[in-house]
Amino acid sequence: MSLSRLIFLFCMSMCIGHVQCGPVSNHGNEVFGDLYANAINYAQENTETLEEILAFDKAIIEGDIIMPSDRNAVDAVWPAVNGTVSVAFVIHPDLVHMTNSMLKAMDMVSEHTCVSFHKRSTEPDYMLFYPRKGCASYVGYQGGEQKLYIGPTCTFGNVAHEILHALGFHHEHTRLDRNEHIQVIENNIQTGKDSNFDMKDGKTFGIPYDTSSIMHYGGRFFSKNGLPTITLLKHSSEMGQRTHLTPQDMKRIRVLYQCAGTGEMDHKPSKEKEERFLKMFGRLKKLYLRVNGTITL
Numbered sequence: 001m002s003l004s005r006l007i008f009l010f011c012m013s014m015c016i017g018h019v020q021c022g023p024v025s026n027h028g029n030e031v032f033g034d035l036y037a038n039a040i041n042y043a044q045e046n047t048e049t050l051e052e053i054l055a056f057d058k059a060i061i062e063g064d065i066i067m068p069s070d071r072n073a074v075d076a077v078w079p080a081v082n083g084t085v086s087v088a089f090v091i092h093p094d095l096v097h098m099t100n101s102m103l104k105a106m107d108m109v110s111e112h113t114c115v116s117f118h119k120r121s122t123e124p125d126y127m128l129f130y131p132r133k134g135c136a137s138y139v140g141y142q143g144g145e146q147k148l149y150i151g152p153t154c155t156f157g158n159v160a161h162e163i164l165h166a167l168g169f170h171h172e173h174t175r176l177d178r179n180e181h182i183q184v185i186e187n188n189i190q191t192g193k194d195s196n197f198d199m200k201d202g203k204t205f206g207i208p209y210d211t212s213s214i215m216h217y218g219g220r221f222f223s224k225n226g227l228p229t230i231t232l233l234k235h236s237s238e239m240g241q242r243t244h245l246t247p248q249d250m251k252r253i254r255v256l257y258q259c260a261g262t263g264e265m266d267h268k269p270s271k272e273k274e275e276r277f278l279k280m281f282g283r284l285k286k287l288y289l290r291v292n293g294t295i296t297l
Contacts, residue, residue, distance in 0.1 A: 046063075046218060046223075047134055047151060047154055047155075048063045048136075048162075048221070049064070049134070049222055050063075050134030050135075060136055061195065061196060062171055062196045063134075063196060063221065064134065064136040064137060064161075064162065064165070065137070065139055065165060065171075066147075068138060076140050076141050076168065077141055077167070077256060078115075078141045078167065078257075079125070084114075085115045085257055086115075086116045086118050087127055088119070088120035088121070088125065088126035089102075089106070089117050090119070090129070091129045092129055092130050095129055095130075098150065101155065101156040101159055102159050104159075105157070105160035106160075106163065108160045108245055109245070112245060113250060113253040113259055114257055115167065115253060115257055115259075124144060125141070125143055125144060125146070126145060126146070127147075127148055127163075128145050128148065129150050129159075130147040130148065130149055130150065132150065132151055133149075134153075135149060135151055135154040135158045135161070136148075136149040136162065139170060140166070140167070140168040141166075148163065149162075155242060157214065157241070157242030157244075160245070161242060164249070164253070167256070168256055169215055169252060170200065170202055170215070171215055171216065172209065172210055172213040172216040172217075173197065173230065174198065174200045175199065175204060175209055178199060179199075181209045181232070181233055181234055182211065183230070183231050184197045185230065188225055188228060189222050189223070189224065190223070190224040191224065196221075196222055197217075197222075205251075205256070207248050207251055208248065210248040211238070211240075212237065212241060212246050214242060214246065218230075218239065219240060
């Protein structure tokens with residue numbers, strides 16, 4: 001879909017959503033010009049909300065989370081094969097021009113975690129990067145072909161955000177402890193979109209709330225008037241960025257997928273660790289016997 005067509009549909013949806021769209025008068029061209037400019041700005045700053053606003057054939061919440069039609073969907077971590085989590089992927093031919101963005105997004109994840117990605121050959125379970133109006137994804141492993149929707153305005157950071165959804169992560173702003181860190185300004189939220197800001201119970205793994213997380217909403221997501229829908233209660237350098245994974249983002253992935261070095265979640269020692277322990281135990285046993293005069297070396 002062309003960008004102009006996308007913006008036209010967005011303008012119409014914003015009018016339907018009760019954003020200020022007065023009748024066209026003698027200044028009709030100016031009004032439409034302002035609306036068009038505002039729509040472009042919104043699309044560039046809030047691209048993860050476009051799929052919910054513009055899609056009428058999918059149940060989507062929080063802007064970019066696809067609700068599965070099969071209520072028995074797995075909604076869990078991607079399975080390990082031979083002890084390694086490597087997710088197969090396919091890029092739709094219509095998205096070839098955005099290949100670098102998708103590869104960069106996958107590299108952001110694999111560089112700092114034990115989750116990697118590879119081009120699909122015959123794997124039955126895989127991510128399919130699929131063209132749509134905006135960015136969207138299911139949350140967690142669904143099994144089979146799992147689509148990640150990528151729109152024309154999605155950056156590599158938006159793609160990384162959707163990949164984390166697919167790996168099993170929800171939005172940071174829906175955490176139960178969010179009111180200690182942010183304030184949701186309900187009066188500025190688009191009509192009917194209030195539920196996208198609801199708090200939900202979920203695993204936090206004891207990791208502190210992170211306003212800088214790549215999974216956090218931006219300050220004007222679903223704004224009906226251009227004013228903030230979320231403000232910070234505590235000082236932070238950024239909120240809802242889409243340029244990098246924060247240390248907390250990396251830790252969440254490592255803990256959920258039980259990567260080595262994640263403390264209490266790292267229950268299973270590697271074969272190398274077991275061999276080192278046995279060697280060390282053998283040396284200590286010999287030393288003990290030697291000190292007690294049982295054997296001579």
